[in-house]
Amino acid sequence: MNKPSTKTPKPIQRQITLLILLLFLASAGVRFAGLSAAWATAETDVEVTDTFGSDMCIPDPAFSTMMEDLTAREARLLAAEVAIEQKRVDVELSRQAILEQLAILEEAEMRLEAGLAASSTASEDDLSQLTAVYQAMKPKVAAELFEAMDPEFAAGFLVRMAPESAAAIVSGLEPATAYAVSVIVAGRNANALKE
Template sequence: MLSILALVFSLPAVGLIWEFQSYRLTDPFAAFAEPAGLMRGCTDIPEAVALADTLQTRALRIERYMESLDAKKAEIAKAEAALRERVAELKSQKAGLQSGRDGATQAVRNDIDRLIALYDQMKPAEAAAILTNLPSDFAAEILMRVNPETGARIIAAVEPRQAALLTAEMGARSVRKR
């Protein structure tokens, strides 16, 4: 008698376990994919039906939101690529401008070096006459760059008042460089 009772009670339990295992093996996400599977046996309860509808609506909203996030991610990636491209372009332009500036600066230095060489070759009295007619900051710059002996002879040939101004300008120039 006991074995018959055990068989009667165990058959439904084995059937439920078998159904649960086959359900899990076939599609583990079926409950999320099909709300109808969740509603099996509950269609006569209005609250359960309303809850299922609400959940389905929310699932659709989430799906749409995720799609919009993916679209925004794509837009951001596209904008990042455009920005990287623009930065690379600007860097190349900056390098071109820098090399152009370096060339222009070198040309100016070459011109100044030729001018200094010219003043080094002049007679001190002639150089002094020209320097007194130049702006004092420019004349001081020339005097600072010429050979010190030549500079001393040129300053000696300049009127004492003008020589004092040029010397003061040269000293101020040295202080500004520090």
């Protein structure tokens, strides 16, 4: 008969090999972890040395001078900006004051024009009414009044009157007065044609 074989079956051999391999890997992992911790503590104990020397931190005098110049220039620019802004504010305030004064002047001008127009209209109304009074008078009585008037003043009324009324009054005037008034009236029309 056959003898039972002393060899272990293959699947068990594989399992044992796998178990040994896992033990080796676990041992390597533990050793590696311990080594990493040792390296970490060793790195914190390392002293840093200055490889460049202490003269590297001393600034160049030209650089310091340049920085001082730049700082001074920046201060001057800031002061100039402040001055310009102040001038802009002053100009704006002046402009506002000018606009306010201009509005006051325009209002005063409108009031003056309205006053002049009212005065002119009132004066014109007064002259028209007085002319109507002289026109309504008897020519002989009106002629006596016109004799006493300055010839230019009398001519102003005669020009405003209807031609028939003016002719009746002029016919009652002294010849010298009638001539003077006629010359003034004719002179007004002559100037009107030239203009």
